[in-house]
Amino acid sequence: MTDSTRSRPQFGSCLRDWRQRRRYSQLALALEANVSARHISFLEGGRARPSRTMVQNLAECLDMPFEARNALLAAAGFAPVYARTPLESEHLEPIRQTLTRMMHAHAPSPALIFDARWRVLDANPTGALLMGGDWQVGTCLIDRLVDDPALRAPIRNWPEVAAVMTNRLRSESRQAGGDSHLDALAERLAPHAARPAELPTDQPILTLRYATPLGDLTLFTTEAELSSAQDLTLRDLRLEIFFPANRQSRELLDQLGSGPHEP
Numbered sequence: 001m002t003d004s005t006r007s008r009p010q011f012g013s014c015l016r017d018w019r020q021r022r023r024y025s026q027l028a029l030a031l032e033a034n035v036s037a038r039h040i041s042f043l044e045g046g047r048a049r050p051s052r053t054m055v056q057n058l059a060e061c062l063d064m065p066f067e068a069r070n071a072l073l074a075a076a077g078f079a080p081v082y083a084r085t086p087l088e089s090e091h092l093e094p095i096r097q098t099l100t101r102m103m104h105a106h107a108p109s110p111a112l113i114f115d116a117r118w119r120v121l122d123a124n125p126t127g128a129l130l131m132g133g134d135w136q137v138g139t140c141l142i143d144r145l146v147d148d149p150a151l152r153a154p155i156r157n158w159p160e161v162a163a164v165m166t167n168r169l170r171s172e173s174r175q176a177g178g179d180s181h182l183d184a185l186a187e188r189l190a191p192h193a194a195r196p197a198e199l200p201t202d203q204p205i206l207t208l209r210y211a212t213p214l215g216d217l218t219l220f221t222t223e224a225e226l227s228s229a230q231d232l233t234l235r236d237l238r239l240e241i242f243f244p245a246n247r248q249s250r251e252l253l254d255q256l257g258s259g260p261h262e263p
Helices: 003-021 026-033 037-045 052-061 066-075 090-105 125-130 141-147 158-175 180-192 247-256
Strands: 111-114 119-123 208-212 215-225 238-244
Touching: 003 037, 003 052, 003 066, 026 037, 026 052, 052 066, 090 111, 090 119, 090 238, 111 125, 119 125, 125 238, 125 247, 141 158, 141 180, 158 180, 215 247, 238 247
Parallel strands: none
Antiparallel strands: 111 119, 111 238, 208 215, 215 238
16 A cells, blocks of 8 residues: 555545534535535545645635645645744844834834744833743743733733633634644633623724823723735744723823833
8 A cells, every 4th residue: 555545545534524514514615615515525635635635625715724734735645835944043134124114113102023832932111011021031921821810910901801812822723724832822811701791882982991100091092913925934924913992091102212210
């Protein structure tokens, strides 16, 4: 028995798993991929071997994460397409520098760079303030918030913030087709989260209310991703940027950005 023959059942089960995760029937996937339902059945059962183009087509139709697309290709006996380059490599330096410039250009408003595991990789000065001022590269924000009451103490509306973050974690896990790490973080955070009925509905956007030595900040956030990234490391990066939700917060950020302040 050849390696390619042995790989067929592995490919078929992997394809079936992702089809079911996306809640596609064989017919629905066939229509999306412009093939017959019989062909999908044969692929899943190991009776047909896909071409490299077919594997990539099916992965696109199922909106699979790039790492999972590599795994599907490997299961079919093909080399992976997407590399994972170390972030500190020279090859990624121009993109890394651009993200860093964007982060610092946003000052005095907070900004942080995360990876897909919610590990903080960099922060501007006011972003570091939200991390408690003393943090290490690779610190998981969710773990630290859950484990350190002092870090979450300044968050005036912590249950609301925890609810938003829990929903984000679960959404990211669903998009990934199920991610045990993100699911575990969501489970850790969920006991702190407000119930849906407790969330305010009279505001245009849910905000973070954060106590500082100079007064309370009210902030809302947005997230930037490298949506055209082909490298897995770059695809995981998130630039989280905060904006003042009112004039008082804008003025406070200007003061906080001017230098250190004692409580």
